[in-house]
Amino acid sequence: MEASNLPSELFYIPLLYRPWYLEECPSSIATTYSSADFRQPAIVTVDVPSGCTDKHTGTSASAPLAAGIIALALEANPELTWRDMQHLVLRTANWKPLENNPGWSRNGVGRMVSNKFGYGLMDGGALVNMAKTWKTVPEQHICTYEYRLASPNPRPIVGRFQLNFTLDVNGCESGTPVLYLEHVQVHATVRYLKRGDLKLTLFSPAGTRSVLLPPRPQDYNANGFHKWPFLSVQQWGEDPRGTWLLMVESVTTNPAASVSY
Incomplete structure (x- = not known):
């Protein structure tokens, strides 16, 4: 034709x-x-x-x-x-x-x-x-780091807020550090009056910004997240050593909304 x-x-x-x-x-x-x-x-x-x-x-x-x-x-x-x-x-x-x-x-x-x-x-x-x-990649190596929240724990907050949590990553408990990132997981526990008003953003030592949890206007769940794994592949190939920053913020318009983490 x-x-x-x-x-x-x-x-x-x-x-x-x-x-x-x-x-x-x-x-x-x-x-x-x-x-x-x-x-x-x-x-x-x-x-x-x-x-x-x-x-x-x-x-x-x-x-x-x-x-x-x-x-x-x-x-x-x-x-x-x-x-x-x-x-x-x-x-x-x-x-x-x-x-x-x-x-x-x-x-x-x-x-x-x-x-x-x-x-x-x-x-x-x-x-x-x-x-x-393609040559098969070496066996996956996993390092785990824990952020310990100072007292009071849990920590209650009301209304609109922005909190930054930093974690220094320089080695690994096994003694073998990860030098080339593939997957990054953040396990978070947060309770909030309206879960959809929460936003979580992760910043890597190299400056990569990943929105792990964007605001969701239709998410009215009041139970929050319990040890929820948020996964990012946006840092793929980076060296993880240095200071990581997790920004937790609320976009609520309700001044009485409460949160604990």
Whole structure:
């Protein structure tokens, strides 16, 4: 078929912006294509009981794309571990098609990262090519540090506030320090009248800022968080040694709202 006879919608080039259902999170490594609303193109795929559809949407469309790319990488190199795959996805992700979205920043080793899209769009060709020659990473090493809150503990606070907690990281209880970060977890216990008014932001020694918990206006839970693990991959590749800062703040408009941590 000649190009002039093709339907005009086949030449529609969508703007690559966040979908309305996206949740921001610093644990996201990368993203794939999805859809926004019924007026915009969706994912074309096979359908049941037969034929194809051009209306496949949401995370139900994007997750299989990621799984298919990962399957191709495993076919190219069956020795890949789950951490190898995360390295490959992260190192080959392309942020440029999504650069018009606000919120991109450069982490401590120079990689562009976003709370919306991780390190960018998954690139199947680049990922498979890198997988062919990839050498399995060494065994994962984990260091744990505990922040001890001075008395009073728990500490009650009312109304709007901002508190900073710092932790110096220079070694490891096992004697072997982590020199190259992959995953960072913060386990936090906080009680608050309206959990959605809390915001947690982590700053690494290299200056990388990760919003571990953004405000959520519709979250009215009053139980808070109990030893909740907040995960970030935005410091990937950084040297963790130095001073870390966790900023806990409230965006409440209720002066009587109370918190304890």
